Amino acid sequence: MAHSPPFGRETFAERAIAVEQSKIRYMFDLAQERSDEDLVHLEIGEPDFDTPQHIVAAAHEATSGGATHYTSNAGLHELRDTIAAWASEKRDLSLDPANEITVTTGAMEALHLAAIVLADAGEEVVIPTPAWPNYVAQASLADATPVTVPLSADDGFRLDADRVVKAIGDETAFVVLTSPSNPTGQVHEPREIRVIIEAAADHDAFVVADEVYSGLEYDGESTSMAAISDHPERVLTVDSVSKKYAMTGWRVGWLAGAESIIDQVTKLHESTTACAPTPCQHAAVAALSGPQDPAAEMLSAFAERRDYLLGRIDEIPNLACPEPNGAFYAFLDVREIDEPSMTIAERLLEEYGVVTAPGSGFGSAGEGHLRVSFANSLDQLEAGFDAIERFVQSEVGR
Secondary structure, three states: OOOOOOOOHHHHHHHHHOHHHHHHHHHHHHHHHOOOOOOEEOOOOOOOOOOOHHHHHHHHHHHHOOOOOOOOOOOOHHHHHHHHHHHHHHHOOOOOOOOOEEEEOHHHHHHHHHHHHHOOOOOEEEEEEOOOOHHHHHHHHOOOEEEEEEOOHHHOOOOOHHHHHHHOOOOEEEEEEEOOOOOOOOOOOHHHHHHHHHHHHHOOOEEEEEOOOOOOEOOOOOOOOHHHOOOHHHEEEEEEOOOOOOOHHHOOEEEEOOHHHHHHHHHHHOOOOOOOOHHHHHHHHHHHHOOOHHHHHHHHHHHHHHHHHHHHHHHOOOOEOOOOOEOOEEEEEOOOOOOOHHHHHHHHHHHHOEEOEEHHHHOHHHOOEEEEEOOOOHHHHHHHHHHHHHHHHHHOOO
């Protein structure tokens, strides 16, 4: 006999899926249906490089040596030590590896655990937008209320502390800040970050600092948000090896912060995945502590592609984007075309064979924009922007 789900479960599921997120998934699925065609994929949110061989070899060696069992819930001691050393050197962030780091199954689980631990039912999660839509889903899964704060397209989606602070109140559980940003590639100004953290602390709230694109900055490495704040105890830092080391499929991330919070996260982790995959944790040690040349070469390739992309955009009338200072995304301003971004994305796919992500998938603030990824070859970028240029020229002024 079938039973109805408990009261509210359907509502939570529907909220967690998030309509905006489904727009991005829809474009991915639409492209998959046409996989037999020669499409230009500019929607992919991961490096187009394979994981460096010394990292793969470390996982193989660990597995061959019997590293196929559980680790502690918080993760391998060696990996937590390595993360702390890396964070100190690269991010100017001081962490106690024994008590202030939990290794998670990707940064996505770190964000999920942070939301569950920090937010009580009905509390608010403040999210400056445009933003990765999973933040809204994760807030909903915690039975919290997402409060989106639209940033200004005319200001290049610069993080505006005044706007965000106005949304922070006594019901705020935490604020999500992402730098470098997905989808805009913006690296936020330290002053704006400090003001927001200060306001969160004043309301007994936290800031969840999503820094998964750290290491992919084009004007020098930035400092961790917790490291520039007067209230580091109010910041939880999310990071991973996925983007900077081309390890998206390995699923290793971490959550770092105050011992009192990380202790709760580690206990909860036992009930989600117990621990990140053991061979993958050994691979992450090799990534963070081993040769950095492959990562540097990947960053150099992204920088070359970014410069090409910005040059092409500058040459196309009625097309613009905020200059991405990090990550591998550009957020194209297509507001001169009098159609919703979802329609534009569909038409680019169906009529020109170019796959993009509609800006509205990142919140209402992203309407009138398309996210394109330059984690692709220069040849593919050229083909994609040749098509985008033809489309824009044919549509503007019709």
